[in-house]
Every structure is written in C-alpha cells, then in structure tokens.
Amino acid sequence: MQIDFSRSIVDIVLDHGNSIPDRTALIFDQGDGAQSSLTYAELATRITQLAGALSARGLAGRRIALLFSAGTDFALALLACLAAGGVAIPLAPVGRRKARLQNILNMLGDIRPDCILLDDSMAALFGDELSAALAVGPVRYLEFAALAAEPHPFAALTLRPDQLAVLQFTSGTTSNPKGVMISHGNIIANEAMIQVAFGHDQDSHFVGWVPHYHDQGLFGNILQPLFLGSTCVITSPAAFINRPMFWLQLITRYGAHTSGGPNFGYDLCVDFATRRGMPDDLDLSGWRVAFNGAERVRPGTLDRFAECFADAGFDRRAFLPCYGLAESTLVTIAVPPQSDPIVKSYDSRALAAGRAEESKDREGVLELACCGPAMAGAEARIVDPATGAALPDGAVGEIWLRGPHITAGYIDNPAATEASFGRLDEGAPFLRTGDLGFAAAEGFFIVSRLKDLIIVRGRNHAPSDVEQIWSELSGTVGQASAAAVEIEMGDTQHIVLIAEMKRDDARALSDEKVQEMAGRLRAMAMERLELAVTDLVLVSASTIPRTTSGKVQRKQAGRMLMDGELTVLAMAGPLAQAFGPSEQGASAAGQSALR
Structure with missing residues (x-):
C-alpha cells in the first residue's frame, strides 16, 4: 500500500477548505435544539486564525494540553496546535470535580506542557483554581475564547512525518496511563489504512459519541472524516449514555455511513430498547460500517443488536469488528466491510x-x-x-x-x-x-x-469469560458491570467476581439468595471454564473503576476491594470471613491478610 507522507492531516484539511469549501465538515448535536456546525472553508479559516494566535503568543512548536468538553472547539484547537507545529495533548475531563482537578494538576506535572488551553465550560469549572495553581509555575493558562478573538496572520509550516504531533494517553486498563508519542506520519499512515480497510470515500459521513480524548474518538470519529473530506457529526458521551437511542437517531437523521464504538455501547442500545422500546422513526438501512472495537467483541452482542434493530433496517453485515490500541495510533486489524461477522x-x-x-x-x-x-x-x-x-x-x-x-x-x-x-x-x-x-x-x-489473565495451576483464564457468565446470570450488560480478579491472601488464591448492583436490589436479596447466585456462578464457571470461582462480591452501582473510555480496571478494582474503598453490599465465599460487616468494604483483618 502506497501512503503519501508529503502532506500532514493539517495540509489535507486546509486543502479541503479550497476544494470543497461549502461542504459541512463538523456538526455538534446534543439533541436539545442547539447545534453548531462548520463548513470546510470555515474550518480552514478558524484553524489558520487560531494557529496564528498561538504563534503570536510564543506557543508555536510547544506542548499544549487541551482540556475541552465535547464539541467542535476541540477539533479546532487540536488542528490549530498541529498547524503551529505544536504537540497536542488531549486531557480527559472525567470524574468528580475535586478529583478531576487534582488529576489534571498531577498530569500537568507529569507531562510538563508549555500551556493548558481550556474551552468555556472547562474554564467555568476549573479556571479559577487552575489559573491560581499555575500562576507561579512554568505551565501557562489560556482560555480558548480569548485565543479565538485574536486576529493574527499565519504562515503555513512544513510538518515532517517524524515530527511529534499528539501525546495520546493510554487508557490505563492494567497500569498507569502513559503518553504515546504519535507523529504526523503515524496519523497519515493510519488514516489512509482505515480509509482502504473500511471502504470509505468522501461521502462516508460519520456519527460519533466516543470521547474526543480517546484514540477511537479522536483518530476514528473526528480525524478520519476530516481526512476524507466527509462530514463528522459529534455528540457527547453523556448524551449517549443517558439516551442510548439518541445515537441511533443521529445515524438516522444524518444518514451516517459509519459509526461505532466499544462493545458495551451496542449492549446499552439493546438493553434500552428492550426495557423502554425504540423510536418509530429509526432508519438504519444506510448504516454501512458499524465498527466494534476498544474492548472485546462479544458474539452475543452482535446477535442481539442485529435481531433487535432488524426492523429498523440494520444489516448485520454492517458490523465491522476491529482491533487496535493507542500505540498503533488506532486500528491495525479489521474485518472487511459488508461481510458477515465470523x-x-x-x-x-x-x-x-x-x-x-x-x-x-x-x-x-x-x-x-x-x-x-x-x-x-x-x-x-x-x-x-x-x-x-x-x-x-x-x-x-x-x-x-x-x-x-x-x-x-x-x-x-x-x-x-x-x-x-x-x-x-x-x-x-x-x-x-x-x-x-x-x-x-x-x-x-x-x-x-495478557496482564489481566487469571492463572491457576499454570493455565490461563480470561476474566471476561467469568464476567460474561455473570452477565447471563444477572441480566446485566456484559463486563461493564463486573470485574473478575485474582486476589492472593497469604498462601491462598481467591478468584473473585466483583459485581455492581443497585443498593435497593442488593438489600432485597436474602443471604440464601446471594449464596444461591454464587453457587450458580461457580457451577457454570467450573462447567465451562474448569475454573473455581471462590467468591462473589456485590458492590454499589457505578463504583468499579474504569478508564476514561469505559474499560473496567480489574487490578485496581481488586486493590480497592481489599483496601476498603468499595462499598460491599453482600458477599459469598471465603473472603466474607475476612471482610466483616457488609457495606463497610474490606475490614482491617482483610487488609492485614493481604499485606
């Protein structure tokens, strides 16, 4: 495959501003009537203006951390940073406010950017504290609105293929996040590879909800359509999580050719449609590429989604399972488009x-x-x-x-x-x-x-297999609601399934019922996997730690359980003797045993 490394993603987008000036490049739609959009001509003008403003402030070629909410401003800021020869560092504005602020400060200390650039909503949340904290340090504080108001000329730069473009932080599923060094050449190579592998062209319009600071959201949902010269429709992750059907409504409204996300997103849609029904006006017949990646692709999910939305015109052949990671920019392995999943x-x-x-x-x-x-x-x-x-x-x-x-x-x-x-x-x-x-x-x-493996007597077991069994038993949505972990206490190995449950639902369970559920879990795990699951631990909903992209952090969940940082609602198994009363987390005895 021949890849043209002579042009950067910035060059390509600016060229679109001349060749297809009136085509819509970006749309941000939250479904609340407020919608923002940019044509390619407007996008090119804004990028060059912002790049000029960055250069005038002495930030050309510098590391710039981007703290943005979902919307078109993030794409503008990132491309302007690249156009000025800088290194863009997307930050994840997730978690509770106090924790988010500390995480942001910690990350700024680790990566040592020259500037942190914030949009209006992030400035409203963190502006005062960040501005004060950075006042005496090397990191400059800058608001996007001020930058966007400065008219400055801009002279285009030649961006080398080996020049650093983006620091993309890994999800941190099994370790602390690390800054992956993505070059301009890496971006062009992977975007060209995705275009060929997914069968895209300039009319392959996108809809995306995956966070822009995640590699799938950035290089897949935003930069791929801009590379193609097609239209990119963005909504926020919160809009999707709160209203899963809104994702499918956007696909219908804009006639999207390509859209997708992690496996759990498809499960959420099926779960919502099953419980509450689906809109009558869904038309998914034009959806040609429904990519599924970033976590394990579950065959049961493909079956349920295809069956659930067949009447809305969804074609099972649209499913495109794929595999990649931040270290490969985005995708490396992918099923050919419009083929039955194998x-x-x-x-x-x-x-x-x-x-x-x-x-x-x-x-x-x-x-x-x-x-x-x-x-x-x-x-x-x-x-x-x-x-x-x-x-x-x-x-x-x-x-x-x-x-x-x-x-x-x-x-x-x-x-x-x-x-x-x-x-x-x-x-x-x-x-x-x-x-x-x-x-x-x-x-x-x-x-x-590899790092999440449960190893028993020299045999390797995938935690997701145990989590899938729990999903079948409980009717929950796959591994997003449970974490199978291996815990060593002294000389004893425990295979523990930590499962989220609503507090009221857990209280309604008798001890006998919890023991019965644990027994069924053990029996099915032994029958299918020849794995002895020792303990079932029910914890409060939404407390199992996840990465910014929604992946379960199993090892951290195990540590939190043993350190008393998870609210335990009910337990069944040997660990219960070490933990003490329910709803208190791990007891001092349990912590001592772990140490």
Missing part, C-alpha cells in the same frame, strides 16, 4: 492451555468473533511472550504489530518503551500489545489481556 466456538480448556481448538460441544465452549486480518500496510504476528518466538496458526500467544502507524514509544519513559517495542527480526521494531490471541485462516481472534 463467529466460531472454541474449547475454553484448550485455549487456557494455549491451543485454539474448535468445538461443537455445549460444555466448555467459548464463542469468539474474528477481528479480521491485518490491514494493508500493517503486519501482525502471534508470538510466545516469554521467548519472542513466532507461533503457528492456532497457537495462543501475544499479538505483535508492525507498520508505519506504529508509534515510537512513550514520552519520557524509556523503560516502558523498551519493554513494549521489541524486535522479532531485522527491520522496524514490533509493538508488543500485551493482548493474547491466535491466527486462523479468517484472521485474528482476540482472547484476553
């Missing part, structure tokens, strides 16, 4: 032993969705994580990736960079993803996170 049943015990063996037996079977082959221009291999040796098809190992979209590593973190970017042979280094999977004739199947 789902196969594998013996879970064989998978735990490192072999992919298809099975038609009901017991001990795990269904996996194929995420497709490596996209054109990329290379993917399955590798023994201990030895680095390449493995044959059907062998479970770590997924290693290579290509022009693979980033250079982590900012100011040579140890982590060396650990994640290795070599199999001569040439460019491979990225060690930390994910386990296997290759087959159809493409790659993702099994689990």
Whole structure:
C-alpha cells in the first residue's frame, strides 16, 4: 500500500477548505435544539486564525494540553496546535470535580506542557483554581475564547512525518496511563489504512459519541472524516449514555455511513430498547460500517443488536469488528466491510492451555468473533511472550504489530518503551500489545489481556469469560458491570467476581439468595471454564473503576476491594470471613491478610 507522507492531516484539511469549501465538515448535536456546525472553508479559516494566535503568543512548536468538553472547539484547537507545529495533548475531563482537578494538576506535572488551553465550560469549572495553581509555575493558562478573538496572520509550516504531533494517553486498563508519542506520519499512515480497510470515500459521513480524548474518538470519529473530506457529526458521551437511542437517531437523521464504538455501547442500545422500546422513526438501512472495537467483541452482542434493530433496517453485515490500541495510533486489524461477522466456538480448556481448538460441544465452549486480518500496510504476528518466538496458526500467544502507524514509544519513559517495542527480526521494531490471541485462516481472534489473565495451576483464564457468565446470570450488560480478579491472601488464591448492583436490589436479596447466585456462578464457571470461582462480591452501582473510555480496571478494582474503598453490599465465599460487616468494604483483618 502506497501512503503519501508529503502532506500532514493539517495540509489535507486546509486543502479541503479550497476544494470543497461549502461542504459541512463538523456538526455538534446534543439533541436539545442547539447545534453548531462548520463548513470546510470555515474550518480552514478558524484553524489558520487560531494557529496564528498561538504563534503570536510564543506557543508555536510547544506542548499544549487541551482540556475541552465535547464539541467542535476541540477539533479546532487540536488542528490549530498541529498547524503551529505544536504537540497536542488531549486531557480527559472525567470524574468528580475535586478529583478531576487534582488529576489534571498531577498530569500537568507529569507531562510538563508549555500551556493548558481550556474551552468555556472547562474554564467555568476549573479556571479559577487552575489559573491560581499555575500562576507561579512554568505551565501557562489560556482560555480558548480569548485565543479565538485574536486576529493574527499565519504562515503555513512544513510538518515532517517524524515530527511529534499528539501525546495520546493510554487508557490505563492494567497500569498507569502513559503518553504515546504519535507523529504526523503515524496519523497519515493510519488514516489512509482505515480509509482502504473500511471502504470509505468522501461521502462516508460519520456519527460519533466516543470521547474526543480517546484514540477511537479522536483518530476514528473526528480525524478520519476530516481526512476524507466527509462530514463528522459529534455528540457527547453523556448524551449517549443517558439516551442510548439518541445515537441511533443521529445515524438516522444524518444518514451516517459509519459509526461505532466499544462493545458495551451496542449492549446499552439493546438493553434500552428492550426495557423502554425504540423510536418509530429509526432508519438504519444506510448504516454501512458499524465498527466494534476498544474492548472485546462479544458474539452475543452482535446477535442481539442485529435481531433487535432488524426492523429498523440494520444489516448485520454492517458490523465491522476491529482491533487496535493507542500505540498503533488506532486500528491495525479489521474485518472487511459488508461481510458477515465470523463467529466460531472454541474449547475454553484448550485455549487456557494455549491451543485454539474448535468445538461443537455445549460444555466448555467459548464463542469468539474474528477481528479480521491485518490491514494493508500493517503486519501482525502471534508470538510466545516469554521467548519472542513466532507461533503457528492456532497457537495462543501475544499479538505483535508492525507498520508505519506504529508509534515510537512513550514520552519520557524509556523503560516502558523498551519493554513494549521489541524486535522479532531485522527491520522496524514490533509493538508488543500485551493482548493474547491466535491466527486462523479468517484472521485474528482476540482472547484476553495478557496482564489481566487469571492463572491457576499454570493455565490461563480470561476474566471476561467469568464476567460474561455473570452477565447471563444477572441480566446485566456484559463486563461493564463486573470485574473478575485474582486476589492472593497469604498462601491462598481467591478468584473473585466483583459485581455492581443497585443498593435497593442488593438489600432485597436474602443471604440464601446471594449464596444461591454464587453457587450458580461457580457451577457454570467450573462447567465451562474448569475454573473455581471462590467468591462473589456485590458492590454499589457505578463504583468499579474504569478508564476514561469505559474499560473496567480489574487490578485496581481488586486493590480497592481489599483496601476498603468499595462499598460491599453482600458477599459469598471465603473472603466474607475476612471482610466483616457488609457495606463497610474490606475490614482491617482483610487488609492485614493481604499485606
């Protein structure tokens, strides 16, 4: 695949301002009647004005942290930062206000930007405290509204392919977030690869709700349509979470060709439609690419969504399972568009032993969705994580990736960079993803996170398999409501399922009922996975820690449980003896045992 590295994403967007000036580039729609939009001519004018203002303030080529709510201003600020030769650093404005402020200050201390740029809503929330905290430090405080009001000329810069463009922080699912160094060349390479792999053209309009500070929201939902010259419709994550049907209504309203998100988003839609019904005017017949990535693709989700929305015109062939991570800019592996998703049943015990063996037996079977082959221009291999040796098809190992979209590593973190970017042979280094999977004739199947694995007697078990069993038992939405973790207390290993539940629902459960649920969980886990789940812990809703993109942080959940930071509503299993009364979290005895 030939990729033109002579132009940056900024050059391409500014060119659209001349070639398709009147086409709508960006729309922000919250469904409340207030809508903002920009044509490509307006977008180009605003980018150059803002880049000139940044340069006039001495910020050309500098690191600029972006603290923005959902909307078109973030895209303007990011592209203006890049146009001025700067490094854009999207920050995640999530969590409770006090915690958010401290997290922002901590991150600013870690990444040491030259400036933090805020939009109106973030300035209203944090402006006074941030301005005061940064007054005597090296980080400058700047509000977007002031920058946007300054008329300054701008001379276009030549942006090199190897020049740093974005510091994208990893989700922190299994460790502290790290700043991935994404170059202008990485961006162009992955956007070109996505265009070919997803079958996009200038009329492939997008709708997106995934946060802009997440790699999928930034490089998928925003920069891909701007790269193409198509239209990007944005709404906020909160609008989707509060009203899942609004996502599908936007797809209907704007005739979107491409839209998608993590697996849990599709589950939320099905859950909402099942409980409350769906709008009568949904028309999903024009939805051609429904990408599903950023977390494990669940075959059951594909089935339920396709069945639920068939009458609204949704075509199952629109599903496009894919796989990537921040270290590969965005996507590396993807199913060809407009093809039936490939789902196969594998013996879970064989998978735990490192072999992919298809099975038609009901017991001990795990269904996996194929995420497709490596996209054109990329290379993917399955590798023994201990030895680095390449493995044959059907062998479970770590997924290693290579290509022009693979980033250079982590900012100011040579140890982590060396650990994640290795070599199999001569040439460019491979990225060690930390994910386990296997290759087959159809493409790659993702099994689990290497660092999240539950290892019992030398056998590897994916936590998501236990979480899926709980989902079936409780009727909740997949792994977004539970975390399976391994906890060591002294010489004893506990396999614990931490599950969220509404307080009133938990109180309505008798101790006998909780024990019965735990018994069923244990029986199904043993039957399907040959895994002995020791404990069921019910905690308050929305308390299991998640990354900014909604992924469950299992190891942190286990630590919080043992440190008494989760409100325990009910327990069943050996840990209950160490924890003491319910609704108090872990007791001092439990904490002492852990230490």
